[in-house]
Amino acid sequence: MRVTREKMAENRRRILDAASALFRAKGVEAVSVAEVMKAAGLTHGGFYGHFASKDDLVAKTLAHALVVEAAEGLDLRAYVSAYLSPRHRDNAAGGCPTAGLAAEIRHHTPASRAAIADGFRSQIDRLTEAFPGADGAAKRRGAVGSWAAMIGALILARAVDDPALSDEILQQTQAWLDARIGDTAGSTDAS
Amino acid sequence: MRVTREKMAENRRRILDAASALFRAKGVEAVSVAEVMKAAGLTHGGFYGHFASKDDLVAKTLAHALVVEAAEGLDLRAYVSAYLSPRHRDNAAGGCPTAGLAAEIRHHTPASRAAIADGFRSQIDRLTEAFPGADGAAKRRGAVGSWAAMIGALILARAVDDPALSDEILQQTQAWLDARIGDTAGSTDAS
DNA sequence: TTTCAAATATGATCGCCGTCATGTTTTTGT
DNA sequence: ACAAAAACATGACGGCGATCATATTTGAAA
Numbered sequence: 001m002r003v004t005r006e007k008m009a010e011n012r013r014r015i016l017d018a019a020s021a022l023f024r025a026k027g028v029e030a031v032s033v034a035e036v037m038k039a040a041g042l043t044h045g046g047f048y049g050h051f052a053s054k055d056d057l058v059a060k061t062l063a064h065a066l067v068v069e070a071a072e073g074l075d076l077r078a079y080v081s082a083y084l085s086p087r088h089r090d091n092a093a094g095g096c097p098t099a100g101l102a103a104e105i106r107h108h109t110p111a112s113r114a115a116i117a118d119g120f121r122s123q124i125d126r127l128t129e130a131f132p133g134a135d136g137a138a139k140r141r142g143a144v145g146s147w148a149a150m151i152g153a154l155i156l157a158r159a160v161d162d163p164a165l166s167d168e169i170l171q172q173t174q175a176w177l178d179a180r181i182g183d184t185a186g187s188t189d190a191s
Numbered sequence: 192m193r194v195t196r197e198k199m200a201e202n203r204r205r206i207l208d209a210a211s212a213l214f215r216a217k218g219v220e221a222v223s224v225a226e227v228m229k230a231a232g233l234t235h236g237g238f239y240g241h242f243a244s245k246d247d248l249v250a251k252t253l254a255h256a257l258v259v260e261a262a263e264g265l266d267l268r269a270y271v272s273a274y275l276s277p278r279h280r281d282n283a284a285g286g287c288p289t290a291g292l293a294a295e296i297r298h299h300t301p302a303s304r305a306a307i308a309d310g311f312r313s314q315i316d317r318l319t320e321a322f323p324g325a326d327g328a329a330k331r332r333g334a335v336g337s338w339a340a341m342i343g344a345l346i347l348a349r350a351v352d353d354p355a356l357s358d359e360i361l362q363q364t365q366a367w368l369d370a371r372i373g374d375t376a377g378s379t380d381a382s
Numbered sequence: 383t384t385t386c387a388a389a390t391a392t393g394a395t396c397g398c399c400g401t402c403a404t405g406t407t408t409t410t411g412t
Numbered sequence: 413a414c415a416a417a418a419a420c421a422t423g424a425c426g427g428c429g430a431t432c433a434t435a436t437t438t439g440a441a442a
Binding site for chain 1: 217218220221283289293294295296297298301304305307308311312331332333335336337338339340341342343344346347349350351352353356359360363364366367368371
Binding site: 001002003004005032033034044047048053054 | 398399400401402406407408409410
């Protein structure tokens with residue numbers, strides 16, 4: 001049952017999208033190849049026509065999910081607020097792949113770790129542009145530090161069962177970051 | 192082959208210690224029950240005399256690993272420096288259980304999530320005491336925010352393959368936190 | 383000391399999952 | 413239009429791992 005080039009490319013995209021959502025929602029190890037294929041509307045047989053192995057799928061999925069759209073004039077405050085919202089916490093399947101997958105990737109192949117490193121670099125660069133600061137070094141320092149806080153807070157908030165504690169972690173981190181971001185608010189010149 | 196009450200208690204401790212190190216090093220799902228028992232110097236058979244299931248072991252291991260020693264007069268700067276050191280990054284098996292396991296626990300049983308929540312509360316309280324600030328609310332906000340940054344930075348640094356990027360994440364976060372911690376340095380009154 | 387059950391060892395079971403083998407259909411290059 | 417193979421479906425295989433069954437030893441209570 002052969003299919004069009006175009007259809008095949010679409011199938012590949014569907015597999016990557018399904019894997020991306022499932023991996024974020026349940027973790028890589030908890031998701032089977034057959035489950036991914038089924039979510040993509042296919043059966044497990046065709047999988048090895050698209051990818052060499054499950055590990056290969058993980059690496060390709062990371063590269064696929066971590067593409068960061070260049071954000072001119074990103075509103076950092078709004079970004080942080082949305083990132084640390086209960087809505088984002090409760091929507092891991094559609095949320096930030098870094099927060100959902102970074103911890104696991106430590107145990108994966110070099111290809112996956114390289115893919116995630118690329119995504120990290122883009123993300124840091126993007127945040128550095130948006131971060132207020134006197135010079136480039138200060139901006140980058142603030143970008144990395146607050147990015148780490150965002151990732152950490154989301155991971156911690158998701159780990160916990162107690163909604164009150166989970167909410168507090170999100171809110172305190174957001175309030176703390178808001179104060180830091182406001183440190184040199186309104187800087188519009190780049191350097 | 193029965194053993195002493197005392198020996199049995201020691202065996203249980205060995206199992207928990209082995210599980211704690213192995214889980215942190217390789218992740219919960221990548222470690223088999225037999226592997227844990229072997230590391231504890233036993234065989235897989237006796238496992239279910241100590242724990243009801245692997246999930247139960249995970250929950251008990253978290254409670255065992257997350258006991259936080261009360262730290263009077265904690266040197267926050269030194270703590271952050273050690274936490275974000277390459278040495279700690281490269282020693283997951285002996286390092287912070289939260290950074291090693293929190294992300295995974297999201298996919299585990301309520302018992303495990305409750306155990307980790309208890310550990311979080313203790314850790315936040317401990318950091319709140321040590322954090323400088325005008326009032327209790329500011330201290331707690333700073334504690335949660337910087338704790339999230341520490342966890343996040345360690346997780347991100349461990350995920351990455353590129354040593355330069357990994358080092359930078361640790362260093363930038365540490366420098367950033369150092370500046371925040373210094374904001375109201377030398378506060379010794381509590382309220 | 384004698385008995386009973388506890389603690390662990392050995393071995394088996396059962397299901398899941400990654401991967402491969404093979405069959406079927408149909409696009410694509412000629 | 414024809415042939416070749418690409419793309420996917422169905423089905424099978426093999427290993428691993430959680431859990432259980434049973435045997436064995438021996439502490440512990442009487």
